[in-house]
Amino acid sequence: MNNLFYSTDIRDGFVRFDEEESRHLATVLRHKVGDQLVVTDGKGMRYETELVETGKKGVIARILESELRAPEQRARLHVAMAPTKNTDRLEWFLEKAGEMGIDEFTPLLCKRGIRDRLRYDRLERIMVSAMKQSLRYYLPKLNPLTPFETLVQNTTAAQRFIPWCDDAPQPHLRELLRRDQDTLILIGPEGDFSPEEVALARAQQFQEVSLGDVRLRAETAALYVVMGFHWNQ
Amino acid sequence: MNNLFYSTDIRDGFVRFDEEESRHLATVLRHKVGDQLVVTDGKGMRYETELVETGKKGVIARILESELRAPEQRARLHVAMAPTKNTDRLEWFLEKAGEMGIDEFTPLLCKRGIRDRLRYDRLERIMVSAMKQSLRYYLPKLNPLTPFETLVQNTTAAQRFIPWCDDAPQPHLRELLRRDQDTLILIGPEGDFSPEEVALARAQQFQEVSLGDVRLRAETAALYVVMGFHWNQ
Numbered sequence: 203m204n205n206l207f208y209s210t211d212i213r214d215g216f217v218r219f220d221e222e223e224s225r226h227l228a229t230v231l232r233h234k235v236g237d238q239l240v241v242t243d244g245k246g247m248r249y250e251t252e253l254v255e256t257g258k259k260g261v262i263a264r265i266l267e268s269e270l271r272a273p274e275q276r277a278r279l280h281v282a283m284a285p286t287k288n289t290d291r292l293e294w295f296l297e298k299a300g301e302m303g304i305d306e307f308t309p310l311l312c313k314r315g316i317r318d319r320l321r322y323d324r325l326e327r328i329m330v331s332a333m334k335q336s337l338r339y340y341l342p343k344l345n346p347l348t349p350f351e352t353l354v355q356n357t358t359a360a361q362r363f364i365p366w367c368d369d370a371p372q373p374h375l376r377e378l379l380r381r382d383q384d385t386l387i388l389i390g391p392e393g394d395f396s397p398e399e400v401a402l403a404r405a406q407q408f409q410e411v412s413l414g415d416v417r418l419r420a421e422t423a424a425l426y427v428v429m430g431f432h433w434n435q
Numbered sequence: 436m437n438n439l440f441y442s443t444d445i446r447d448g449f450v451r452f453d454e455e456e457s458r459h460l461a462t463v464l465r466h467k468v469g470d471q472l473v474v475t476d477g478k479g480m481r482y483e484t485e486l487v488e489t490g491k492k493g494v495i496a497r498i499l500e501s502e503l504r505a506p507e508q509r510a511r512l513h514v515a516m517a518p519t520k521n522t523d524r525l526e527w528f529l530e531k532a533g534e535m536g537i538d539e540f541t542p543l544l545c546k547r548g549i550r551d552r553l554r555y556d557r558l559e560r561i562m563v564s565a566m567k568q569s570l571r572y573y574l575p576k577l578n579p580l581t582p583f584e585t586l587v588q589n590t591t592a593a594q595r596f597i598p599w600c601d602d603a604p605q606p607h608l609r610e611l612l613r614r615d616q617d618t619l620i621l622i623g624p625e626g627d628f629s630p631e632e633v634a635l636a637r638a639q640q641f642q643e644v645s646l647g648d649v650r651l652r653a654e655t656a657a658l659y660v661v662m663g664f665h666w667n668q
Contacts, residue, residue, distance in 0.1 A: 416536065433659075
């Protein structure tokens with residue numbers, strides 16, 4: 203399979219593609235009636251389909267076969283990150299994290315972070331694109347901008363980490379990250395987490411860790427933990 | 436230290452900054468005569484300096500102290516990668532690899548890769564910027580576009596790896612990557628290495644590896660091996 207397509211409009215034995223996906227299919231890739239396509243709904247379903255309509259009303263395909271694919275056999279990874287001021291950097295992170303494999307992403311509202319509105323439609327499109335690129339059938343969950351305290355107090359993750367720059371030596375994430383437990387990792391803003399935020403996390407069983415003797419941009423640190431998680435598998 | 440500056444024009448007890456760095460220092464950061472700055476030459480030197488001139492001829496600083504810093508205490512990492520068609524992606528990789536720590540980068544001329552001219556000045560600027568961002572004193576070596584055979588036949592790296600998509604199972608890079616040996620890792624073009632290229636590498640003691648059951652863009656695979664190398668330290 204070279205390409206994987208996406209739709210959430212799946213009913214009565216047919217897949218209907220939205221305007222953007224239709225344009226891509228019909229105009230860019232120039233698919234014709236009769237062409238066979240593989241489609242996912244981002245919730246695990248894999249549909250073998252055949253194009254029946256490529257007109258201006260939108261592209262429609264008839265379902266030939268459908269299959270529920272099992273999720274990847276690994277622990278779940280949830281990254282919560284204070285969004286970067288430059289949205290390109292956040293978008294780049296989501297694309298790369300999507301290629302590697304991530305299950306949930308929460309933009310985090312931190313004391314020292316930015317408070318701007320996020321373009322969720324853009325972020326979602328990037329995550330859909332990364333899912334298709336990597337031939338996966340599960341779309342990562344994208345949460346709304348969540349206050350630090352709210353996430354930290356409500357998480358049910360079995361293992362939870364807060365990398366931050368402490369003067370005192372800390373264990374590296376690699377020493378504590380277990381392969382077999384659902385994981386939540388927080389990434390702070392450029393100014394790092396505040397001492398109060400760290401204390402709050404500590405009280406909720408977050409493990410304080412270092413990412414090494416490196417000075418990383420926030421989105422680089424975020425991708426490092428995702429890649430480290432997969433290297434650890 | 437908040438900022439690290441760069442110059443290669445270091446003589447007679449003075450540091451002279453080029454046009455771009457001068458503009459950044461004088462106009463963006465608005466430094467004044469008397470301000471103290473830390474400067475590197477990218478070859479290990481760390482200079483404590485004091486600004487003596489901020490005029491249109493360029494910024495000049497007087498050296499107060501100089502020190503040769505030891506290189507990072509770890510094995511050397513050399514990545515050779517077939518450049519991506521989209522140069523943004525290659526540039527992102529170099530920026531992130533520079534933040535994590537890389538010692539040498541070779542753009543690779545492969546059978547299935549692109550053959551366009553590279554903007555070396557741009558790539559060098561990105562590597563200088565990443566070096567400054569990460570407060571390092573050693574600029575990674577940037578080699579010219581090198582034919583696959585030339586690199587593979589002339590490398591002296593103690594351990595050398597060629598990740599590629601074989602139908603037969605391969606060990607993951609993480610199983611074979613030793614922490615204490617200078618390392619060369621090749622990253623192929625979107626169409627992967629050709630069987631002849633793999634055979635050539637095999638004959639030169641390259642170890643064939645997988646990067647896992649993932650479908651990664653070339654620049655993501657390249658960054659994954661850099662981040663995996665550091666996770667492994």
